[in-house]
Amino acid sequence: MSTTTEPTLSVVMPVYNVEAFVSDAISSVLKQTYTNFELLIINDCSPDNSINICKRFKDPRIKIIHHSQNRGLAGARNTGIRNAQGKFIAFLDSDDLWHPDKLLRHVQHLTENPDIGLSFSRSAFIDTNGKPNHCYQMPRLKNIDAGYIFCRNPVGNGSSPVIRRETLEAIAFDHLHENTIERCYFDPNLRRSEDIECFLRIALTTCWRVEGIPEPLTLYRLNAEGLSAQLYKQLESWEKVAEKTRRYAPSFSQQWEKTARAFQLRYLARQAIRLKDGSTAVKMTHQALKNHKLMIFQEPTRTITTICAAYLLRCLPSFYKRIEHHASMLIGIMQKKRIQQDLS
Secondary structure, eight states: OOOOOOOSEEEEEEESSOTTTHHHHHHHHHTOSOOOEEEEEEEOOOOSSHHHHHHTOOOTTEEEEEOSSOOHHHHHHHHHHHHOOOSEEEEOOTTOEEOTTHHHHHHHHHHHOTTEEEEEEEEEEEOTTSOEEEEEEOOOOSSOOHHHHHHHOTTOSTTSOEEEHHHHHHTOEEEEETTEEEEESSOTTOSSSHHHHHHHHHHHHSOOEEEEEEEEEEEEEOOTTOOHHHHHHHHHHHHHHHHHHHHHOHHHHHHHHHHHHHHHHHHHHHHHHHTTOHHHHHHHHHHHHHHOTTHHHHSHHHHHHHHHHHHHHHHOHHHHHHHHHHHHHHHHHHHHHHHHHHHO
16 A cells, blocks of 8 residues: 655645746746645636646646635635645745745755744746846845834745745634635735735744745746736735734834835835836835935935936936846846855
8 A cells, every 4th residue: 555745845826817827837846856845726716728738737746726716816825825735835926937946945944944934035037938137136134023024025026935834824813705714824805915914924923033045046027017007006905914014013013114115115116117107106206205214324225226217217218218228237247246145
């Protein structure tokens, strides 16, 4: 009689309307050098051909779980966690990719540091076609507290974290869905900003540490078809996170909320710049400085470059377009040198 060993790690991948990308995402999981995993694909009522593409993969480590209605990223991740067998749980958005050593490095990181509950990596940006643009997310990797998470979310994106199951159970709560009590970890009421809400709750309500590793092991796809209207919806969701945090951590919110709002507005201003919307970028930059004027002294380079880029894009768009590529290349070179220094 054969016996099966439970996987050490579970990969949770929500799928919704990603037929152009999902095959590459699955392939990047199956190419991992760490092999003791299961891949839980959560069909969040995808209306396109995504799930048929998923079914073409015959690897026994893959399991497809179907929702009866669309529940968003938070709901899909919760379903995945409830069905996961691993003691470590990794999350992959189905339009992103992983470096082959992604899972290996995180398992090593968590195993060697039993007080770390959430491990994340730096991320490299890719375009819609999967081509690197040679720029990276470069967050702080150590000494991360709740205030830093609220202001800057160093984890960066939903495909970066690998979280210890014990850590997720420490923040679990019951939620009523269609007359059924479900165990939840991400807030199912949030359609955006659900990741930072979860990470912030870990930092505020548990003793688990959050720490990153220097390698850019996540390939984060930039959406070239974004709309500036989505930025305001993202800000609205962030405000819901701030409101929720205010209820259970009032003293923390009093200390950090205005500063965190300023950093969120600056981040959204940079997204508006990427979308070539100079007016929105300028408006959000002004709002950021109104909330926290000291930002310009605390992080002068990032803040001043955001202000300059926003005004150049609004007032001199043709000139901004000419210098954008060269500036991005220079930033990429500097970031790559920093990564090499951190790895040496």
